[in-house]
Amino acid sequence: MDDGPRPRVVVIDDHPVIASGLTCLAPQIEVVASFSTVEDFLGAPPSPADVVLLDLQLDAGRRGGPQPIMGTAAIRCLLERGKGPVVVYTAIAEEMLLAACLAAGAMGAVTKNAPGATIAEVVRIVAHGDMWVDPAVAGALRRYAQRRHAGALSPQQANALRYRGQGLKQQAIADKIGVSDPEVVYRYLQSAVHKIADLDGGEATEANGKHAGAHIDEIAQRSGLSGGLVRWEDLQTRPDRPTRKRH
Amino acid sequence: MWASRDGFLNRQGVERATVGATGALKAHNLIQMVVVLVLTRGESRRPSLELAAAAVFAVSAVFLLVAAFRAQRLSRAAVAVDVVVAVSVLLVAPFFQPVDPSQPWVDWPLFVAFLVAAEASACFTPALASVATLALMGAAFSWLVWGSLPPASRQMIYASFVPFVAFAAVSYLFLQYLRRLAALADARAETIRMLEEERTRRVLHTPYRLLNDLTGMLRAEGDREGAQPASRARLAEAVASALEIESIVRGTDPASSNLAADLQRLRDQFVDLPMIMNVEDAGMSLPPGAVYRIREAVRSALQNVRLHAQATEVVVYATADRLSWLVSVHDDGRGFDTTGHRGVGLNQLVVGALEEIGAQVRIESTPGQGTLIEISGDHQWTMDLAPASLS
Numbered sequence: 001m002d003d004g005p006r007p008r009v010v011v012i013d014d015h016p017v018i019a020s021g022l023t024c025l026a027p028q029i030e031v032v033a034s035f036s037t038v039e040d041f042l043g044a045p046p047s048p049a050d051v052v053l054l055d056l057q058l059d060a061g062r063r064g065g066p067q068p069i070m071g072t073a074a075i076r077c078l079l080e081r082g083k084g085p086v087v088v089y090t091a092i093a094e095e096m097l098l099a100a101c102l103a104a105g106a107m108g109a110v111t112k113n114a115p116g117a118t119i120a121e122v123v124r125i126v127a128h129g130d131m132w133v134d135p136a137v138a139g140a141l142r143r144y145a146q147r148r149h150a151g152a153l154s155p156q157q158a159n160a161l162r163y164r165g166q167g168l169k170q171q172a173i174a175d176k177i178g179v180s181d182p183e184v185v186y187r188y189l190q191s192a193v194h195k196i197a198d199l200d201g202g203e204a205t206e207a208n209g210k211h212a213g214a215h216i217d218e219i220a221q222r223s224g225l226s227g228g229l230v231r232w233e234d235l236q237t238r239p240d241r242p243t244r245k246r247h
Numbered sequence: 248m249w250a251s252r253d254g255f256l257n258r259q260g261v262e263r264a265t266v267g268a269t270g271a272l273k274a275h276n277l278i279q280m281v282v283v284l285v286l287t288r289g290e291s292r293r294p295s296l297e298l299a300a301a302a303v304f305a306v307s308a309v310f311l312l313v314a315a316f317r318a319q320r321l322s323r324a325a326v327a328v329d330v331v332v333a334v335s336v337l338l339v340a341p342f343f344q345p346v347d348p349s350q351p352w353v354d355w356p357l358f359v360a361f362l363v364a365a366e367a368s369a370c371f372t373p374a375l376a377s378v379a380t381l382a383l384m385g386a387a388f389s390w391l392v393w394g395s396l397p398p399a400s401r402q403m404i405y406a407s408f409v410p411f412v413a414f415a416a417v418s419y420l421f422l423q424y425l426r427r428l429a430a431l432a433d434a435r436a437e438t439i440r441m442l443e444e445e446r447t448r449r450v451l452h453t454p455y456r457l458l459n460d461l462t463g464m465l466r467a468e469g470d471r472e473g474a475q476p477a478s479r480a481r482l483a484e485a486v487a488s489a490l491e492i493e494s495i496v497r498g499t500d501p502a503s504s505n506l507a508a509d510l511q512r513l514r515d516q517f518v519d520l521p522m523i524m525n526v527e528d529a530g531m532s533l534p535p536g537a538v539y540r541i542r543e544a545v546r547s548a549l550q551n552v553r554l555h556a557q558a559t560e561v562v563v564y565a566t567a568d569r570l571s572w573l574v575s576v577h578d579d580g581r582g583f584d585t586t587g588h589r590g591v592g593l594n595q596l597v598v599g600a601l602e603e604i605g606a607q608v609r610i611e612s613t614p615g616q617g618t619l620i621e622i623s624g625d626h627q628w629t630m631d632l633a634p635a636s637l638s
Contacts, residue, residue, distance in 0.1 A: 115521055117559050135562045139525035143566070165525050167562025167577035168619065 006030040007127040010047050012038055012074075013055040013089070018112075022053075028120035037068040038077055050127035052083055056090035056101070072104035072230050079105045085126050089119070095140030100230045103197030108132035130186035133193065139165030141196060149199045153192055160188035257436070258429040262320035265369055265422060269321060269362075273308050276359045280304070283355045290345040291353070297343035300336045304359060307332040311366070321370040326363075330379045333363040337386035341393045352400040357387055357407050361414045368419035380415040384408060462489045476557060483519040484553050491516070506574070507531040509542045510565055517549050521558065526565040533572065534628060537604055541574055541622060544597045544608075548576040548620050556580025556618065571625045579617040585610055605629035 011019040011034040019034030032049055035041040037058055054075065058068045069077050075086050087108040088101045098109035107126040110119055111134075125132045133141075142161040145153055153161070156177055163173040174182040280301055291297045311325040333356075340356040360383045367379035390396055390404050469482040503509055507526045514524055533541070545563060552561050558580030565574045598608050605628050612618035 115559055134523075135560075135564075136523050136525050139527070139564060139566075143527050146568075162566075165562075165566075166564040166575045166619065166621075167523065167525070167560060167579070169579065169617075172616070172619075 007050045007123045008032045008048060009051050009053050009123055010034070010041065010049040011053045011089075012036075012041050012058070013053075014058045014068075015055075018055070018089075022119070025116035026120040026123075027116075029123045038070075038074045039068060042077075042081060042083070051123050052078055052086045053089045053123070054078070054086050054106075056088055056092055056097075072100060075101060075104045075106050085129075087122055087126050087132070093136070095134075095136045096144065097230065098134065098137045099141050099144070099193065099196075102131065102133065102137070102193045103200075104230075109134060109137060125186070130183065131190040131193065132186075133161075133164055133189045135165055135167045138162075138189065141193065145192075145196050149196060152199055153195060157188050157192035157195065160185055161192050164189060257433050258426060259319065261422070261425045261429045264425075265321060266315045266319065269315060269366060269369070270312050272362050272365075273312060276362055277305055277308060280355045280359060283353055287345070287353050290347070290350060291343045292346050293343040296339065297353070300339055300343065300356070304332055304336050304356075321366060323370050326366045326370050329363050330367055330382065333360045334382050334386045336360075337383065338389060341390055341396075344395070348395050349397065351397050351403075352390070354400075354403060357403070360387065361407075361410045364411050365414040365418040368415040369422050373419065376415060376419060380411055384411050387411070462486055465489065480519075480553050480557075484550060487516050487550075487553075504532050504535050504538060506533050506538045506541060506565060506567070506572075509538050510545060510563060510574070513542065513546055513549065513563075516546070517553065517561075520549065520553060520561050522549075522561045522563065524563050526563065527567065531565065531567050531572070533567070533626075537606075537628060540597075540600045540604060541606070544601055544620075544622055545574060545576055547597045552576070552578045552580065552618075555583075558617065569626075571623065573621065573623040575619060575621045577617065577619045582612045582614045582616050582618050584614055585612050603629070 006029055008030050009022075009032065011022060011031055013019060013034065014036050016034060016036065019031050022029070023031050033041075033044070033047040035044065038054075041052075056071055056074075058070045058074070075088070078084055078086050084105075085107040086105065087110065088098065088106045089110055089112060090098070091112045092098075093111045093113075098111075101109050108122045108131065110122045110132075114122075122132045138161045142158065142165055145158070145161070156179075159177045160173055163176050168176065170182045170185045173185045174180070177185070177188070179185065284297070284301060288294075307329045311322070311329050314322040314325040336356045337360055340352070344352045364380045364383050368376040371379060384407075387404055387407055391401060396404075465482050465486045469479055469486065507528045510526050511524060514522065549561070549563075552558055556578045558578035561576070561578045563574075563576055566572070601608050601622055604624075606622055606624040609621045609623075610618065611621075
């Protein structure tokens with residue numbers, strides 16, 4: 001796992017101690033810079049990074065002043081400026097919220113209570129160009145797909161989500177679904193996430209607020225978190241989305 | 248009704264059973280008596296005397312049964328009245344026999360007296376029961392002094408001595424046996440109750456103190472700097488076992504029918520594991536008996552993970568729909584060779600309990616690549632899984 005150079009990471013977190021803590025927690029990664037907001041990161045000289053580790057909520061302890069860019073808006077903002085890939089690193093363990101981040105273009109989402117080895121693995125996978133889906137997120141997505149879009153996922157996509165939801169790793173999932181190249185598993189997971197996001201976007205409008213993102217944001221607000229962590233339009237404008245809809 | 252309320256398996260139960268048997272036999276006697284009276288109508292020398300004798304006997308029988316059912320045992324006074332009535336009926340019987348001397352005498356006063364002898368032996372002392380039986384036999388014997396007694400009836404009197412003695416003796420011996428047996432059962436039950444009380448007292452008090460001390464010591468040991476991971480895992484398991492025993496002492500929650508909720512509750516016992524509880528909340532309603540077995544299987548699997556796997560990630564996954572359900576435990580730990588080592592993944596008893604209800608268990612593991620335990624099934628259970636079956 002430690003073969004080759006350590007992946008370089010930029011950390012965007014409103015708690016600076018997180019960045020220094022990461023160095024000790026996951027020595028397999030190299031933290032090259034840290035910022036408190038997305039705006040600070042974008043305004044600073046470019047840092048050579050393989051992955052941007054982004055906290056989802058960046059307004060803790062802030063009194064007054066403009067609201068910083070957060071949530072899926074922050075993901076979109078970074079991606080549109082070519083700053084990526086993005087891994088969401090958050091204390092919020094709400095599976096569908098993390099799934100929305102993936103739908104908005106993040107390539108991984110990991111909670112702050114994950115062990116250092118897991119964080120390092122997520123960064124490594126994403127730096128390699130693949131999407132990392134947490135088992136809890138995979139399980140939640142599969143259940144969500146079964147309820148709202150039954151039959152929409154291909155058998156391979158559905159099985160990849162199921163086995164990932166059970167906690168299986170890449171090679172084991174490849175063995176289970178019968179593909180020789182384990183890298184294909186990441187593609188199935190990624191395509192499953194995007195297909196569910198596309199289906200949601202296809203049947204909802206911003207006005208009627210039926211998009212999953214609207215529900216997720218309600219959950220976040222009820223949990224005492226910031227509102228607006230998930231914006232409908234961020235899920236509609238993923239760069240590789242085949243048909244973009246703007247209303 | 249009696250059986251469900253207080254049971255028959257004690258001394259009181261034997262008395263109740265005696266009352267029940269007496270009631271049935273008495274009813275049988277009265278019916279037989281009425282049939283004979285109807286069939287021999289017009290033959291009696293004094294029909295009104297015969298009817299009066301029958302009525303008195305019937306009233307005595309009803310009185311005996313009412314008293315017995317109320318007291319839940321045969322009343323000695325009522326039986327004494329019944330004996331006196333039966334002896335009297337036997338003594339007056341020759342006066343209402345048929346006018347025609349060639350006709351056999353009516354025998355109902357005789358056969359109803361057999362049961363009275365048995366009643367006496369059921370509730371009197373042996374001496375008093377013997378006196379009552381002899382009185383009844385003597386009254387029957389008095390028929391022999393009548394010169395008009397036909398030969399067939401004479402033989403019937405001699406032959407009746409056997410059932411008189413047999414009814415009395417068999418009833419006495421059988422009831423004595425049952426009463427001793429019931430007394431023995433009562434004594435055993437009392438001993439068991441006292442032992443259970445003592446056990447409960449000890450279970451409730453002594454282990455509490457011990458468990459509190461032990462848990463504190465184990466936790467302190469587990470938190471000690473520099474402890475080896477393996478030893479820390481064993482200490483965590485020991486703490487969990489101590490807490491589990493405490494929960495048993497307190498009285499465990501029987502399994503609900505909500506598998507998701509039951510699995511979520513397991514999380515508290517495995518806080519030391521890097522666990523993801525990926526459990527679907529909706530549609531996880533299974534029979535409590537199945538939930539119990541599945542939950543215990545998952546608990547067993549997680550205990551094995553704690554002790555053997557050294558995993559960095561453990562995922563408990565559960566999903567269900569109308570047709571089937573699936574629960575799995577996956578860890579990314581050391582794994583093991585599954586050939587011949589099934590028990591490392593899941594205890595054989597646990598597997599047996601699952602297979603008993605029709606569930607399938609699959610264990611996949613490779614050294615160095617973790618372990619996946621899948622428990623699955625449809626909703627066709629192969630045994631009755633009512634909540635009571637849990638106990």
